[in-house]
Amino acid sequence: MLVIYNTLTRTKEPFITLEEARVKMYCCGITTYDFCHLGHARTCIIWDTVRNYLEWIGYEVKYVQNFTDVDDKILSRAIKEKTTMEEVSNKFINAYFEDMERLNVKKASVYPRVTHIIDDIQNLIGELEKSGHAYLSEGDVYFDIKSYKDYGKLSGRKLEDLKAGASGRVSLEDFQKNKKRDPADFAVWKKAKPTEKSWDSKWGKGRPGWHIECSAMIKKELGETIDLHVGGSDLIFPHHENEIAQSEAITGKELSRYWSHNGMVKVDGEKMSKSLGNFTTIRELLDQFEPMVVRLFILQTHYRNPLDFSHNSLVAATNSWQTLSDGLLFGYQYGEKLNFKNNPATELLPDLVNRFKKAINDDFNFAGGLAVLFEIAKNLRKESNVLTHTGVTTLSSNFLETQWHTLKSLAKLLGLEANQTTLKIELFKKLTDEEIDELVKKRKIAKNAKQYKESDLIRDKLKENNITLLDMSDGSTVWHYD
Template sequence: MLVIHNTLNRTKEPFTTIEEAKVKMYCCGITTYDYCHLGHARTCIIWDTVRNYLQWIGYEVKYVQNFTDIDDKILNRATKEKTTMKKVSDTFINAYFEDMERLHVEKADAYPRVTHIVEDIQNLIKELEKNGYAYTSEGDVYFNIQSFKEYGKLSGRKLEDLKTGASGRVSLEDVQSGKKRDSADFALWKKAKSTETSWDSPWGKGRPGWHIECSAMIKKELGETIDLHVGGSDLVFPHHENEIAQSEAVTGKELSRYWSHNGMVKVDGEKMSKSLGNFITIRELLDRFEPMAIRLFVLQTHYRKPLDFSNKSLVAATSSWQTLSDGLLFGHQYGEKLGFKNNSSVELLPDLTQRFQKAVDDDFNFAGGLVVLFEIAKSLRKESNLLIHTGNTTSSPKLLEEQWYTLKHLAGILRLETDQNIADTSLSRKLTDEEINELIEKRKIAKNAKRYAESDLIRDHLKKHNIVLLDMSDGSTTWHSN
């Protein structure tokens, strides 16, 4: 049985859904003013894997992740670059999808943008105002935090201990000018300055506050109560706390049955920040390390624990990925020789599959599941070495194929996958010179990165096309066809 740690109750609980075998899941996404960083990579990889795992154990999942495309940081960048807020957002949303694709993060079922649901946000604010939970002040609208008696139930904070500006998006000027009744009240609608992008509203021209956006998007995309709300632990307070207050004040129902939060990312033991000069974008990381090594690095640490990045840790993850990659390529390299069927009649090994599921069912312990994957990969690598040096294996071809098939299946749940385009390319047509040279270049890159199983796979694939490679002393490779 799947149990997950529920931030709301601070304990592990059996996972049960509102509707049998269906999960409504929402993840707080990025603010679209810059390239995504390592922290974003962790959040997106973790919850993408959770979604995939839930589907594997039999749930139908509707997964929604938002884009915050209204924010001071976006407006400031647009002003600095003499462009529009939309152009800035579109640029970094496109970059987000490019980065996520390289990390094998599958797209969510919906990506609502704040600018697309301003009317829904306004309607939610009107309801809050009508029911006495919100008040207007000089063109702004604030949530009256004293009106929601359960405020603090997610974070455990008490009203008297709250500090103004905890979200980083609330100005001290609002309190000092007397615009807010209480220092902990937060903005639902902000009066626009003359130079800002704005929308007409019953309170004058303005734009939504940060917290109300997610409440409106969840209500529109998933309904009044969802099964699982996720995001980084930095969002527990005030963002998720404020979401609960806004949503539950209107509906009278719980916003989410379960709340799960991933830990923060550190760089060499320090909090990642631009001011410390240790801010790392996903793109910078992908220029230095393989995408699957990065994904593996993230999954090797339990999602609720802090993740400490260093060059040394990524080098170790790269080595670990090589082990898994060797195992995943085993059937492509030796399957024909061993007589693998390579079809759907091959069965998963139940003992390995059950061990994997038992580990992951304990609060999405993907690190525990990886232990099973490495066990299989190391076994296959040992058999690979025996094949190379003796031409024989200690296990039967049937067992080896079942091990390989099980490894591929379980790794696929974690989206740890090799590029099988090379291995699976059809032999029914002749390769062009351009395709041959492209494969040779890929082989060279693989060899330089010491991904020898991959480079051997390319060589063997070319050999099947009657292309013979000659590695020259100067490091170049020439070829001729038989």
């Protein structure tokens, strides 16, 4: 049985959904004012993999991830670039999809945008105001924090300990001007500034507050109560705390049965920030490392723990990916020689599958699942070495094919894939011109010694690297790439 850590209860709990075999899942997405960074990469990869795993064990998952396309930062960028918030948002939403495709992150079921659900947001704010949970003050509408008795249940913060401005993205001046009844009250509707995009409402021209957006999107796309709400741990307070307050104040029902949060990302032990000069975008990272290396690196650390990006750690992940990639490419390299049947319905090895599931069923322990994959990959790499040097394997062809299919299937649900295109790239990387010349010399020595089996193995190895040998009439050998 799948057991997950619930931030709300601070314990691991069996995962039991509202509807049998169905999961309603929501992930807080990006604010569309810049290219995605390492923190976004971790969040998106982790919850994409969770969604993949839930589907693999039999759930039908509706996975919703939003875009916040109205925000002060978007406005600032639009002003700086002399364009509109819509154009800025579209630019970075498109960039988001490009980055995610490279990282092998599947698309969510739905991507709601704030600007597309303004009516739904206004209706929700109207309900809050009508029920006494929100109030109008000089064109702004605030949520009355004291009207919701369970405020703080997710983060563990007590209302009396909260200070002015703690509700996030709200100016301290609001309380100082007596606009708010309590310093912890947060805006659900903001009066329009002269320079920003706004919408008409019964409270005057304005735009939504940050927190109300997700509550409205969840209600519209998934209903009043969902199964799993996820995001980075930095969102626990105030964002998710405020989501709970404004949603549950209206419905009287729990917003989500389970809350899961991934740990934060550091760079060389320091908090990532532009001021420290260690702010790295996904696309900058992928200029240095392969996408599968980044994905593997993220999955090797338990999702709730902090993750420290460094050049050395990614180099180590590159070496790890080489091992895994060798295993994933085994059938493409040797399948024909070993008479693999390439039947998609090939049964997987039950012992390995069960160990894989047991690890991941313990609060999405993907690192434990990866240990099983590396075990298979190392076995296949060992057999490839034996095959290269002796022409035979120590295990039967059928068993090796089953191992390979097991590895490919389990790796795929973690989003880790290598294909024949990857194979050609990897092979070209493996052999330098000097190494090819050395193999040609060894083949000539073997032929002269009438060790034809050895010379043929070297020729076949080079052929697998897309290198053709031509034996010339003068006894020399030249080579070229196909």
